[in-house]
Amino acid sequence: MKIATWNVNSVRTRINHVCNWLQANPDVDVLCLQETKVVDSDFPHEPFINLGYHTYIYGQKSYNGVAMISRSPLFDIQLGFASVLGEISDPSLDDQKRLITAKLGNTQIVNMYVPNGSEVDSEKFAYKLRWLKLLREYLQALLAKNPDVLICGDFNVAIADLDIYDPKGRESKVMATDIERETLAAVLELGFKDIFRKFESGGEFFSWWDYRSGGFSRNRGWRIDYHFLTDTLYEKATACAIDIEPRKLTQPSDHTPVIVTIES
């Protein structure tokens, strides 16, 4: 089983890149997309259906939006926090469409686009931390039903200094502050491990490079796209790869796909 995650920064603008990538990677079972940036009624289902995939979407106008593109049908699709938790005390956390989960066989796959947070101490930053706190409750509820959970997506947090090309001054930078790391760590403490680090302990591995200032050509990137797996899945994983090829194309997304391989 291969699961991939890719923040495509508009699925409509990137449709050819995504379809070409699927055709070049036919053994990927599920591709989790973030930042689709399209309302559901305008989602480009056809190109995926024509390639033989099933599509599961949760979008909104202009911003955010997630989707799952799957070789075989997925089951028990749930959109947003409330679909799992029931009524939530802060409904604004479901205003932005960032969270979709579904089952592939016995594996619960959660695809998420964590809020960026804009600037430290901004209202958006507070929203990000509240979102991550509710994510913990959400995952706890999923784990109560099924121990085999894979969460992936754009987490907008570099979990270690090794995941940033230059961590100097990171304390005051969004995506790298202690409070973001601690809040995400509290989520992962439920039993999730970074599968990339099962296979690679070194630095200079990134999944996002700023469009500006030649970030990619100078490899000035961040690793903010992850797959976190619970124990049984973690043990069965045999590889985790970052595919930088799509980032080299013209008009690329600023993120590139990350793929985990799990023995079935």
Added chain:
DNA sequence: ATGGCAGTACTATACTGA
């Protein structure tokens, strides 16, 4: 220290991202 690049909505420029 700042700005740089890109997509969307809209139709000039603001907002957002990371």
